[in-house]
Amino acid sequence: GNSVTQMEGPVTLSEEAFLTINCTYTATGYPSLFWYVQYPGEGLQLLLKATKADDKGSNKGFEATYRKETTSFHLEKGSVQVSDSAVYFCALGGSNTGKLIFGQGTTLQVKP
Amino acid sequence: EAQVTQNPRYLITVTGKKLTVTCSQNMNHEYMSWYRQDPGLGLRQIYYSMNVEVTDKGDVPEGYKVSRKEKRNFPLILESPSPNQTSLYFCASSFSTPLGTGATYEQYFGPGTRLTVT
Numbered sequence: 168g169n170s171v172t173q174m175e176g177p178v179t180l181s182e183e184a185f186l187t188i189n190c191t192y193t194a195t196g197y198p199s200l201f202w203y204v205q206y207p208g209e210g211l212q213l214l215l216k217a218t219k220a221d222d223k224g225s226n227k228g229f230e231a232t233y234r235k236e237t238t239s240f241h242l243e244k245g246s247v248q249v250s251d252s253a254v255y256f257c258a259l260g261g262s263n264t265g266k267l268i269f270g271q272g273t274t275l276q277v278k279p
Numbered sequence: 280e281a282q283v284t285q286n287p288r289y290l291i292t293v294t295g296k297k298l299t300v301t302c303s304q305n306m307n308h309e310y311m312s313w314y315r316q317d318p319g320l321g322l323r324q325i326y327y328s329m330n331v332e333v334t335d336k337g338d339v340p341e342g343y344k345v346s347r348k349e350k351r352n353f354p355l356i357l358e359s360p361s362p363n364q365t366s367l368y369f370c371a372s373s374f375s376t377p378l379g380t381g382a383t384y385e386q387y388f389g390p391g392t393r394l395t396v397t
Contacts, residue, residue, distance in 0.1 A: 171321075198383075199383045201385075208390075209390060210369055210388035210389050211371075211388040211390050212281070213386075216385065256322070263371065264327060265386075266327065267322070267324075267371075267383065267386060269308060269314075269321035269322040269323075270317055270321050271320060272321055273339070278281040
């Protein structure tokens with residue numbers, strides 16, 4: 168069945184460092200791919216998405232490119248801030264049930 | 280403001296005592312869903328609803344019930360809670376996926392309900 172695998176956390180970075188959080192997926196067909204972010208004590212909110220191969224989603228300095236050849240959707244940011252500290256979830260959609268399949272989440276901690 | 284609300288935000292209860300977690304959205308979304316979040320497992324879908332009076336099981340439906348009598352509300356019912364249902368619960372809503380397209384719209388999440396069953 169469809170699944171999503173994220174890199175293990177936590178990830179600890181200094182402010183202004185480069186961020187990569189790896190995400191790979193297994194799916195049939197052409198699923199939509201998402202990154203959601205969960206700030207402490209809050210619900211999930213959509214960070215970015217891509218709906219077809221080679222699409223690049225971007226928002227708030229974060230980017231991710233839908234790579235069908237490597238079945239990946241890695242999240243990147245050139246210069247992280249303390250305010251980016253949160254849990255990041257990669258998710259796969261595209262089923263007719265509307266279900267999102269989530270990775271296990273990666274905790275990012277950015278230190279000043 | 281477009282939002283999904285859940286109540287209560289925190290709940291501590293005892294085994295076997297029936298409870299309901301409410302969920303309401305004001306975006307006129309057809310699709311609503313419940314997820315539970317557990318450490319190391321991400322979010323897993325419990326139940327979903329494509330529209331009023333249409334509900335179906337997700338991946339982990341055992342011990343839960345839902346109903347969808349109105350478009351805006353989608354309560355989650357635990358008839359006889361057990362300690363393994365201790366978790367963080369999220370309600371989500373979106374516009375419905377056009378049948379056969381495989382597309383998935385952005386889902387909007389509520390703030391979460393932290394449930395502890397002792």
